[in-house]
Amino acid sequence: MVQVRDQSHLRPGGEVDLDQWLQRLPVQLQASEQARLLGACRLVETVRQQPGVDAGDWAREMDCFTAGLDTAVILAELQVGCECLVAGMLYRALREQRLTPEQVEAEFGKPVVTLLEGVVRMAAIGELRGSSDGPVLGQALGQKDNIRKMLIALVDDVRVALIKLAERTCAIRAVKNDEQRRLPVAREVFDVYAPLAHRLGIGQLKWELEDLSFRYLYGDAYRKIARLLDGKRVERDQFIAKVKAQLTQVLSNAGLSFEIGGRAKHIYSIWRKMQRKGIGFSQVYDIRAVRILVPEIRDCYATLGLVHGLWHNIPNEFDDYIANPKENGYRSLHTAVVGPEGKVLEVQIRTFDMHEEAELGVCAHWQYKGTDAPNKLASTYEEKIAWLRQVLDWHDETGDVGEVAEQFSFQTAQDRVYVFTPQGDVVNLAQGATPLDFAYHVHTEVGHRCRGAKVNGSIVPLTYTLSTGERVEILTSKDGVPRRDWLQPGLGYLRTSRARAKVQHWFRAQTREVNIAAGRSLLEREFKRLALTSVDYLRV
Structure with a gap:
């Protein structure tokens, strides 16, 4: 599906006429809301030339201002409210660190920052998977399922998912002429975001995400059908x-x-x-x-x-x-x-x-926390969240033809936490898991030799409670061994039975060696007392 972009808001020199752009948005906004969105546009226009961090998942020729405008247009087509439009406009500038959360909160309030924080957490899926050289499409089925479960755990407000879908739609449009970034973006969209649009029932985005990602990944098949x-x-x-x-x-x-x-x-x-x-x-x-x-x-x-x-x-x-x-x-x-x-x-x-x-x-039919029309599917915000998570809990309707994804339940997703290894793999742990639980999940010897942990680059205690979307790195010692206080429940080192069993097994193994040595010593003394020095007691 080819999208024809409206260019009427561009002046002859290519400069954007923001007032004209705002008037042509396909959504009804009150005067105060228009002023608020216009303020977001002008803020991003101001910071677009400041130094920033290249996230690597956009075409290089499209800056955060143009990306913000395009994202807001897609969100307006979805008939979202003002806060969501403002967040969509600001997202890429925040992601590229041209804006800080503190600046956004001071200008637009905490609710907008909360939305943006949710979108940033979702972005970790592509970022930590290493989207430039670690394509989602090539992952094992278990990793794909973990990524999708992570999405369920991350989304507490449907608008977070909508902003991310709009942003990825803009991104895949923009990478058409950027050969280096086109395939990684297409892989992520094909495996994660096109199925997400499908599960949310947004045909308006689903078709475009599917067709563009399919075109870039399977060009020959696409062109044959197009002809x-x-x-x-x-x-x-x-x-x-x-x-x-x-x-x-x-x-x-x-x-x-x-x-x-x-x-x-x-x-x-x-x-x-x-x-x-x-x-x-x-x-x-x-x-x-x-x-x-x-x-x-x-x-x-x-x-x-x-x-x-x-x-x-x-x-x-x-x-x-x-x-x-x-x-x-x-x-x-x-x-x-x-x-x-x-x-x-x-x-x-x-x-x-x-x-x-x-x-x-x-x-x-989504009611935005007390605004817009009554929701047809839920009477309370908590019920809407539960409904949203169930909608996201898809089974085998995924990007890959013939893929049979294992079913996973809403309740299971609620009771789990999904974190990243330094290599970008998703690890599925019980809610409340600690870095030490993570270490034993990765490998028994990593757990045994664990002496510290970093979460998102910062040192944390081994009793730290992990949250979905965090990146965990285990610090080990060559001669490290488990400590008995890890097994004391009140200290909070281990929350999973799997990790606890591995520590207990290690100590039982050590006790066995001590008992064997003590028994050998007793036998030697008794044989010596009986003058049985020529007897091979190990064969007795």
């Missing part, structure tokens, strides 16, 4: 026009209120269906597709009856996602019929509200 689509475009457009004309007549005669539109079929979706079903391009029915929008659920089923009365339906190609919604909340009727000229096409039927939810997903 096949382009070669049949005129014929397909004429066919869809004929379909729409016939449907319009039938639905109008039935007195229904409706809208009919063609539906773009995205290249990655076509390729995935071909791979999953083992079929050729010509057998993908929904390359030719229309979507019918109606006011009420009863109108959906009335329309379905009219469609099936007009054309013969293919029984095995019908799905009722209204009665049985998808896990991400998607609702619609899908049917395949033999239409005009004997050609198969897909017809999707849904209400206007269902269509908004399909495009905006979680954004269509």
Whole structure:
């Protein structure tokens, strides 16, 4: 899916007219909110020339100001509130250390800083995985699952996920001409963020993230399907026009209120269906597709009856996602019929509200902590968080075709903590785990020789409680051995039974050697008393 960016806010010299940009944002803001967002824009514009840290996950020619504007536009299309727009505008400048959290809090308040801190924690997934030379796509399945579980543990506010998705959408658009950074960004998007957009039901971002990352990772397959689509475009457009004309007549005669539109079929979706079903391009029915929008659920089923009365339906190609919604909340009727000229096409039927939810997903019904419209899915903020985590708890609908991800439950994710090794691997530990637990999880000998730990580069005590997203480094001594006080529960060194068992085993092994030595000494003395000096007591 190709996005055409609006350039009307640019002056002839390329300078940004912020007032014009603000007026063209696709979201309604009050005057005070417009002033607040404009203040964020001007702050980033001021610091864009200051020295910063290159995070390595953006195209080098796009600075934090342009990236902030583009991120805010995507968030506005998702109909988020002012705080979220401000955070999206500031995020990259903060990430590049051109702004500090203290500056942001002084200017825009603690809630904006809290949002940004959440997005920074999510960014650790790509940063600590070493996205420039440690692609997520090539990881073992267990590591992929750990990364996705980490996402669940990190997200306490859906807006954090939305800002990160918007920022990654901007990033993958921007790296088109940056060959060195294009593949790492595409890998991360393909494995982590396109599935995240899918699980949140945000079709508006999902399709673009999937198609762009697929294009960069699997260029030959992408171009082949693109050529096949382009070669049949005129014929397909004429066919869809004929379909729409016939449907319009039938639905109008039935007195229904409706809208009919063609539906773009995205290249990655076509390729995935071909791979999953083992079929050729010509057998993908929904390359030719229309979507019918109606006011009420009863109108959906009335329309379905009219469609099936007009054309013969293919029984095995019908799905009722209204009665049985998808896990991400998607609702619609899908049917395949033999239409005009004997050609198969897909017809999707849904209400206007269902269509908004399909495009905006979680954004269509999330209540931002006391603002916006009432939430349809939860009555309290805590319930909304629980619901969000369940939505994020995806199973096998991931970027890799044929990948079968192990199921993991919401409760399990809640009770775990996910931290990084210095190499960027994710380690899954019980909630409350310490650096010493981490050391024994990595390797028994690392635990035995542990003498200290660093978390995010700073020395911490071995009793420190680890939190999701932290990077842990263990300091060892060549001659180090376990200490007995590690086993005392009140001191808080070990919280996991696995680590405790390894320490106990080490001490039992040491005690065994001491007992063997004492027994040998007793035998030697007794044999000497009995004048049995020629007896090999080790063989007795």
